[in-house]
Amino acid sequence: MMVLILAVVLIPLLGATINGLFCWFTKRKAHLIAVPAIAIPAICSLVLLGKVLHGEHFDQVLYWWIPLGDLRVPIGFLLDELSAVMITTVSFVATWIHVYSIGYMDHETPRGYAKYFCYLNLFVFFMLTLCLANNFLLMFVGWEGVGLCSYLLIGYWYEKASAANAGMKAFIVNRIGDFGFMVGLFLIYKHLGTLLFSQAFAQAEHLSVGMATLITLLLFTGATGKSAQIPLYVWLPDAMEGPTPVSSLIHAATMVTAGVYMVARTHAFFNMAPLSMEVVASIGVATALMAATMALVNNDLKRILAYSTVSQLGYMFVGVGVGVYAAGIFHLFTHAFFKGLMFLTAGSVMHALHGELNLQKMGGLIRKMPITGWTFVVGALAIAGIPPLAGFWSKDEILAGAFMGGHKVIWAVGTFTAFLTAFYMFRLIFLTFFGEPRERHLYEHAHESPPVMTIPLIVLAVGSALAGLLALAPHGGIAGFLNRTLGEAHGAVHHEGSVVYVLMAVSVAMGVAGVALAYFMYMRRVPDTVALAANFRPIYTLLYNKYYVDEIYFALIVNPVVGGSRHVLWKFVDVVIIDGAVNGTGRLCRLVGSGLRYLQTGYIPDYAWMILVGAVVIYWIGRLF
Structure with missing residues (x-):
């Protein structure tokens, strides 16, 4: 071993x-x-x-x-x-x-x-x-x-x-x-x-x-x-x-x-610290919701996937925060397949479009890139929580654990976030792979990636489809296996069959509703997305600018620290103290050398007087000490 x-x-x-x-x-x-x-x-x-x-x-x-x-x-x-x-x-x-x-x-x-x-x-x-x-x-x-x-x-x-x-x-x-x-x-x-x-x-x-x-x-x-x-x-x-x-x-x-x-x-x-568990779960669900809302209006293919990762990590922290540790790790396991798949399919799209990432310049690519397109659909269905794909099993374990543990608000926010997840992922799919091409020259030059790139997509797509079925394995499935080490936190409640089925139905309904809304908005153009953005301009602007968090951090932290470093660490500590010490030492040595130079007269009587004075000084120093 x-x-x-x-x-x-x-x-x-x-x-x-x-x-x-x-x-x-x-x-x-x-x-x-x-x-x-x-x-x-x-x-x-x-x-x-x-x-x-x-x-x-x-x-x-x-x-x-x-x-x-x-x-x-x-x-x-x-x-x-x-x-x-x-x-x-x-x-x-x-x-x-x-x-x-x-x-x-x-x-x-x-x-x-x-x-x-x-x-x-x-x-x-x-x-x-x-x-x-x-x-x-x-x-x-x-x-x-x-x-x-x-x-x-x-x-x-x-x-x-x-x-x-x-x-x-x-x-x-x-x-x-x-x-x-x-x-x-x-x-x-x-x-x-x-x-x-x-x-x-x-x-x-x-x-x-x-x-x-x-x-x-x-x-x-x-x-x-x-x-x-x-x-x-x-x-x-x-x-x-x-x-x-x-x-x-x-x-x-x-x-x-x-x-x-x-x-x-x-x-x-963490089992010894209930307050910390609450903080973990609360931060997790808040992050899941916040990241999902930022993905709603983004048009960068990779950044949408990045926000989806932040959101899904939030779900994992909800799982460990409400005490169903195995469910959190199970979601980590399934997420590895469908998120790895979707990033690689995004790379395949970039490879075909010479690095283009703007969804508004794509469309209809599934006709040119069928393997890339359909494997991405598998990954999107998995992250949207559509059964029987992987994300359905792990995400629902987390949400059920939150509900049964008495964290009703966390469950409600997590369930709503599942709706947003399905919506923004299928918004991405419909804008990228379906409909008519919006940039004809990009579409004409698009092509499927070579086998060395598509074979990993197929393998990960199979994992995205089937990995969740480990929940049905004997002896409690993967959760039972992980619970040998992890167990459950004090207060975590075992799932009751009838309630769990209702929760699963609600979660699936949210996922399907998100897919359906994305279809009508981006394939049927009902309602018109441009008019909708105009009607909700303040909200759209807030989400598009990512809640201005980066700007706030720069204003409150980065700029003051950089400015302080420039004026204190550089202009004072570096220039005045350090450079002053180095340059001052040189100037002092030169000054002392210039003074001593006048003592070097070349006359023996002058040197004799200096020897005498030095001897007297040494004598009195010896007497004193």
């Missing part, structure tokens, strides 16, 4: 190392290293998942990394139901994203091609490390590693100012959340004396409610950054500046799911 776990973690690192050090040699053949470096861990993950299904677990220290007095931090790995599902999801979806990248990045320079696959392998390595770590510090290494790789890949085309700025924005915003995470880790060590999961969780009941609340809120602060929740979600839409397979990897398999996983992993602490 240890050999398989080491293979899962180290083979992606080996692939990244080879392509990083020998990019001058691998060049256009870099994928021959990179794809197997993820495919082999995917196979190993499936084997490990099978072992966990049969009751085997692994929690072992491999090496004492930091033996420093009372602080002893190991490199060790934990394989249980939660980590087995995570590594299987990450490695499987990442494998097909790597395959897709062979075609999508074909235009890159040879060294750029190798560098891209190096970063991609490194990204997966850090995510797998995060998921398999058996202690907080090793998890934090993976946590920071995925943050670094997101910076490198979002800003991959750093010659573009927008890409460089987006990478920097992602890095800085995540550092804000990571500060809270670090303080939470310090408090865990201070009060529990260990960073090992097994020991810390066993002692969780010794924490006071107040301290458990403080620790969990700090941990959740880190999660809001990594998983793009209010107020730290602003980096994720801008992350679309990176290559589209990178967007798929970030949104589907790595990075943004890390926060949800971390909250689920630390459920022993």
Whole structure:
């Protein structure tokens, strides 16, 4: 078992190392290293998942990394139901994203091609490390590693100012959340004396409610950054500046799911802090609604998908926040398939339209790109919660958990958000793939992507259609499997059959209503969308400008900090103090040297007098001390 776990973690690192050090040699053949470096861990993950299904677990220290007095931090790995599902999801979806990248990045320079696959392998390595770590510090290494790789890949085309700025924005915003995470880790060590999961969780009941609340809120602060929740979600839409397979990897398999996983992993602490659970669920549902409303009026293909990711992550936090942890992780699992699929289909559209992303310039593309179009429809049906596709099962588990747990407002907002989700996703589909072309020259040059790009679409479409059926597996399905590790929070209520069926019917009705409204508005033009936008101009403007959150952050935080840095840190600290000290030292030395120069007369009597004076001074100094 240890050999398989080491293979899962180290083979992606080996692939990244080879392509990083020998990019001058691998060049256009870099994928021959990179794809197997993820495919082999995917196979190993499936084997490990099978072992966990049969009751085997692994929690072992491999090496004492930091033996420093009372602080002893190991490199060790934990394989249980939660980590087995995570590594299987990450490695499987990442494998097909790597395959897709062979075609999508074909235009890159040879060294750029190798560098891209190096970063991609490194990204997966850090995510797998995060998921398999058996202690907080090793998890934090993976946590920071995925943050670094997101910076490198979002800003991959750093010659573009927008890409460089987006990478920097992602890095800085995540550092804000990571500060809270670090303080939470310090408090865990201070009060529990260990960073090992097994020991810390066993002692969780010794924490006071107040301290458990403080620790969990700090941990959740880190999660809001990594998983793009209010107020730290602003980096994720801008992350679309990176290559589209990178967007798929970030949104589907790595990075943004890390926060949800971390909250689920630390459920022993969250169970001790009911207030924190309420905060997590409330922030999650508010983010889900806010992101969905911003997607309603956006015309950028990738940004709509980005807002949908923010919204779906909100659902996952609702799940863990109301105590149905397994439902939250189940939605993470199904979301990986349909969101990975939709980003890759968006990349296929861009590939066919020479990078065009504006929905208003598309239309009718399904006739030119049938595989891309129909696989996107499968993904959209899944995210809209239409049965029996994957999103229906996982999203309804979350909403049912909220309702049965007494969180009626959260259930109502989540159900309404499901309606908005179906609407904006099918708005995107009808504007992109159906109807008549709005830019004839783009339509004429459109073409289906090569097999190396369409085969991953088909595989992920099958996953988007069937992954949810794991809810029907024996012994409680995937939720029962995950509950071996996660359990349910105190107060979580088991579902009652008749009520659940009613809730499912309401949820499906909302999804169907959203699809129907999008059809009438964008295919039948009833009502007229232009007139509707004009009639609700203030609301439309507010949503189009994303609630002016970026502008508010710039006005209240960025500009004052930059201005203060310019006037205090640069003009005073740097110029006056540091430069003054350096330049002043030089001027002082020159001044002293100029004075001493006059003493060098060349006359022996002058030197004799100086020797005499010096001797007298030394004598009196000796007498004094």
